[in-house]
Amino acid sequence: MNKSELLVNISEKSGLKKVEAERALNAFIETVTEALAKEEKVQLVGFGTFETRDRKAREGRNPRKPDEVIKIPASKAPVFKAGKTLKEAVNK
Numbered sequence: 669m670n671k672s673e674l675l676v677n678i679s680e681k682s683g684l685k686k687v688e689a690e691r692a693l694n695a696f697i698e699t700v701t702e703a704l705a706k707e708e709k710v711q712l713v714g715f716g717t718f719e720t721r722d723r724k725a726r727e728g729r730n731p732r733k734p735d736e737v738i739k740i741p742a743s744k745a746p747v748f749k750a751g752k753t754l755k756e757a758v759n760k
Contacts, residue, residue: 704746714753720744 669677671693679689700718703710710718723743730736750758 707744712751714751716751716754717749719747719749721747 675686675689675693678684678693679686682689684692700710704718704720707720721744723745725742726740728738728740730738
């Protein structure tokens with residue numbers, strides 16, 4: 669499912685116009701992004717949790733030149749952990 673298909677489903681299930689559904693979805697995405705940038709968790713009970721995790725600096729291999737070792741800097745990665753209700757719904 670892509671974003672436009674998601675918007676159609678949200679519009680149908682909520683009774684919102686497609687434009688309103690798009691504004692709501694964009695606001696949700698923006699809000700989650702801002703919270704993660706501040707290293708805050710976004711927890712939706714039953715659905716899941718969005719958070720960031722620190723990745724340590726490490727060494728890797730250049731795929732074009734396998735003999736070449738490259739330094740990969742430390743970074744933060746956004747992650748999503750599914751909640752119990754979502755896991756149960758998917759595994760039915």
